[in-house]
Amino acid sequence: MSTIPPPTRLNPAAQQRDDAEKDRSMVRQKELIAAYYERLAQAPERGEKTVATFVPGNLAELIQCFDLVPILPEINALQSGMRKRSGGFITEAERLGHSEDVCTYVKCDIGMLHGGNIGPTGAPLPTPDLLLLSYTGCFTFMKWFELLREECDRPSVMLQVPYQARGEITPEMKAYVVRQLESEVIPALEKLSGVRFDIDRLREKLELSRRAEDDLVAVLESAKNRPSPIDAYFGGVYYIGPIFTAFRGTEEGCEYYRLLRDEVAQRVNAMRGPTTPEGEVTDERFRLVVEGPPNWTDFREFWKMFYDEGAVVVASTYTKVGGLYDRGFRHDPADPLGSLAEYCLGCYTNLSLPKRVELISDYVREYGADGFLINSVKSCASFSAGQLLILREVEKRTGRAGAFIESDLVDPRYFSAANIKNRIESYLQMVEQKRASGVTS
């Protein structure tokens, strides 16, 4: 790395501390997630019923209307990955006969279940009372809950979300989702909870969602500033945590996003860079767009490969799997079920490949990115199949060079730190050289 000065580009004062000073929003985010897991653990003794469901196309507000608590197996898996527990769960699932070729989120979940269903925080998780299969943008979801149903002996209800193959939501797609909500999902939730559906209660929650979504978009779009006050991928996954899980449609969620927005606005005014686990980035040298989910088992090490080089992610697609709010969608109290349907239909993984290419290209331009990087994860064909073509198309359309690395979601065997670091460094070196020579493609 002759052209890139050695690391690091962080605020030295922050680095000297064992743990960098946390923003108030970071502390609040941790509290929210901890409280959620606490509530989940106590749900059986408090007499609360639980519903397992997925992040993309989740019906958080609707679930709350029935006083039910969501269990999110993807979140459990990624949290287990971050706590270095997923490897053992995956091994256990493979010992039980699950193929090495399939999604490691699924195997992590199955392995965790067989190990006593102890959640990522160390507290036992309840067996879900209902499996609400929101089948949005991922075929594996369907099989996942079929598997879970065999394990748990609990009923399931399916919400099929048609795929936006031609990059549009047709009236028939929306009507199909609404019909399923009315005739299948709501009756199942009523039956489980004993609570009658109240559409006005849903409207109130959707209004709260809309407010939080406005604030989240302001946070994400703050990355258009130079320097960017946020990292929209590694930091972004913390920002989306509450709204992608149990806090969309809640007062706590609204408060969190207002707090976060205010903090980010202050950073913009002070021209401060993003916060990282080791301090603040003080010298933004590369602005990148990232496509694909992160690796969770070595999340911090992965992030460090970027901030050590002064690379800041200014936009990412992964932070849109739970909703494409930055392209204008908002939950709408005036059309409660219709807007839930549009939400489900509009999640990132439900977009066609041409639309994904268009979105990434737009991000590169809108956020003034120097390039883009694809983290292709073995587990997720929904993301990965076609990414090599996405790489070529985005390069062609933007004139920016792309990088391609491979890892996995929560299988530590598929995170090769040395290879990935080498690729990232080589890529950034190339970007630097092209920039120096005035070449953009």
Place this chain on the structure above:
Amino acid sequence: MTATTRTPAEIAAWAEQLYYDLDFAAPRAWKERTGGSAIGFMPVYAPREIVHAAGALPVGIVGAGDWLEVIRGDAFYQSYLCHIPRSTIDLAETGRLDFLDGMLFPSTCDVIRNLSGMWQLLRPGAYVRYVDVPQNYVKGVGGTFWEHELRALARELGELTGTPVTDERLRASTALYDDNRRAVRELYALRRDEPERAPTSEVYLVLRAGHVLDVATHTALVREYVAAARAATPPALDNARVVVCGAFCEQPPLGLIKTIERSGCFVVDDDLLLVSRWFSRDVGAAGDPFAALSRAFLEDTVPTAVMYAAEAGRGKALVQRVRAARAEGVIFAAPSFCIPALLDQPMLAAELDREGIPYTAFKYAENTGQFHPIREQTGTFADTMKLWSVA
């Protein structure tokens, strides 16, 4: 074809030429002869009746097997994705699919789904439709959605070919496909009851010919084979009766099917080329033909990994198939990285365990070339069942 004089082996040999023809001479000739269009479709299910009613030839595209060296296609896919999309891309990039006037991509899995988008990017202006089948089987819910999808497909294909899909035309096409499915059921019944007469290596080729032939021609071929097989006097074999499960999308190479048989197995049921027998009963030609196709899909679709099971007990249907075929065991043969098949397998295996039905499992790719380990495995499995089975 001379329908009355050929032996089963001769018919299979004729079908084998179609199987190995990656230039698709048969559908190209059909287009030249009729002036019609050709519409490709990928596994697992596509409503071929509608394509036919639009005056087009539905052409099944199931990869390139083990006789095409995939070069360009590999540049589009990471190593941890299955093989069928890369060979399909290779077929397209080498001009072998240029005769197709459109392509249908069913909602089989995320890989085929995303391939529909890749097709749009790689072939701008080509007709591409994603066939989003319902996973909700209630008439007024999933049925309404599916009927709309069928009508939209019909409208678009009618515009593409210049032959509108009228109710009358669709009824006629459905009748032809019902007849074809009856013929295929006869073929499968023959193999189940007298497997030595109809080895799967031949049955498969006859079935596969239906992917490139006009439906009526294929129906005649199937019936010719059944008649010839019934008239033949094959040697008696003491093979183990097995069901092959998991091979519904990317196809095993013919050599692999032969290997299973040579290792001492009669394949008495399978899920190869499932589109040819997707419905367990006739669709029926009376009434509204779109509603009939929709009803058949909701009520008569054969259970398979790509379709949601609304109730628990995913493996029960496989057990029923094993019983109906009087099979002694199951061979799970799934393509590497086939998400539906491999995620399904633990549920199926658990049910087989509960029922005491033996099974073995291996993975393949369409270009698998090493059959010896598989022969060892399935041969041992067959011997074990023969020697130690309590049945």
